[in-house]
Amino acid sequence: MKETTLLGEKINYTVRKSERATIPRVDVSIRGIRVVLPEGVEEDPENLLQKKAVQVVKSKKEFDDYKDKIPERRFEEGETFPLLGEDHELVVSSETEDNKIENGRMVLSAQNLKDSSIKEELENLYKKKAREIIEDILEDYQYLNVDYNKIKLKNQKTRWASCSSLKNLNFNWRIVMAPKEIIEYIVVHELVHLEEKGHSKKFWSKVASILPDYKERVKWLEEHSPKMVFSEEDY
Known part of the structure; x- marks a missing residue:
C-alpha cells in the first residue's frame, strides 16, 4: 500500500x-x-x-x-436483518429442524448450526425466500409472454440482476432484503432486457408501460442499497 x-x-x-x-x-x-x-x-x-x-x-x-451507511451487523442471536423491507430478529431454536421465517423473526435451527455457521444458514434462508418471491413475481408477469430459461441465484457484488445469452435470469439473492415492489422492479427490468438488450429509450419506455412508477423504485434502491449489504465480504 x-x-x-x-x-x-x-x-x-x-x-x-x-x-x-x-x-x-x-x-x-x-x-x-x-x-x-x-x-x-x-x-x-x-x-x-x-x-x-x-x-x-x-x-x-x-x-x-x-x-x-452500511450497518455493522453481527452474526449472532438477537441481531436484526432486513427481509422484504422489514427488520427481522435473528433467533436460534432447538425446537425446529428447519430454518424458517415467522412472526417477524428469522429462526435458525440449532441442529443445522452443528455443522454450519449462523452466517451460512442465514444466507441459505435468504436464498430460499428470494427464489420463492422471484418465482411468484414471474408468475404474475406471465402475460408478458417473455421466454426465459433458468432462474439462478448468485453471489453478485456489483449488480442486482442480469440476464445471459442463454436467457437465464440471474439474481443477487440480497434483493430479498428489499420490499417486494422493489424486487418486482428488478425482475421486470430483466424480463424487458430479454427483448431489449441495452438501456435505450425503447427499453425504458417498455419498463414504464409495465411499471409507471419505476423511477420511484429505482430511487429507493439507490438510497437504501447500503442497508442491503450482508457482510464485509460483499465489498
Missing part, C-alpha cells in the same frame, strides 16, 4: 501491472484506489493520480459515504 496527498487529503493506493490494460488508469471502488499500468509502460503512479485528483477524490468520497 502506497500513500500520497491529493487536494490536501491523504490517499492510500495500490499499483498493479496488467497485460490486458492498454493505457494507464486509476480505478476507484469501494475496496479502495488502484493505479493500473500496462506491462512495459513506464508511468509514475503519483503523476497519474495528480492528473486525475479531482475525480479520484470525488469518487473516493462517494464510496466512503456509502460505506458509512
Whole structure:
C-alpha cells in the first residue's frame, strides 16, 4: 500500500501491472484506489493520480459515504436483518429442524448450526425466500409472454440482476432484503432486457408501460442499497 496527498487529503493506493490494460488508469471502488499500468509502460503512479485528483477524490468520497451507511451487523442471536423491507430478529431454536421465517423473526435451527455457521444458514434462508418471491413475481408477469430459461441465484457484488445469452435470469439473492415492489422492479427490468438488450429509450419506455412508477423504485434502491449489504465480504 502506497500513500500520497491529493487536494490536501491523504490517499492510500495500490499499483498493479496488467497485460490486458492498454493505457494507464486509476480505478476507484469501494475496496479502495488502484493505479493500473500496462506491462512495459513506464508511468509514475503519483503523476497519474495528480492528473486525475479531482475525480479520484470525488469518487473516493462517494464510496466512503456509502460505506458509512452500511450497518455493522453481527452474526449472532438477537441481531436484526432486513427481509422484504422489514427488520427481522435473528433467533436460534432447538425446537425446529428447519430454518424458517415467522412472526417477524428469522429462526435458525440449532441442529443445522452443528455443522454450519449462523452466517451460512442465514444466507441459505435468504436464498430460499428470494427464489420463492422471484418465482411468484414471474408468475404474475406471465402475460408478458417473455421466454426465459433458468432462474439462478448468485453471489453478485456489483449488480442486482442480469440476464445471459442463454436467457437465464440471474439474481443477487440480497434483493430479498428489499420490499417486494422493489424486487418486482428488478425482475421486470430483466424480463424487458430479454427483448431489449441495452438501456435505450425503447427499453425504458417498455419498463414504464409495465411499471409507471419505476423511477420511484429505482430511487429507493439507490438510497437504501447500503442497508442491503450482508457482510464485509460483499465489498
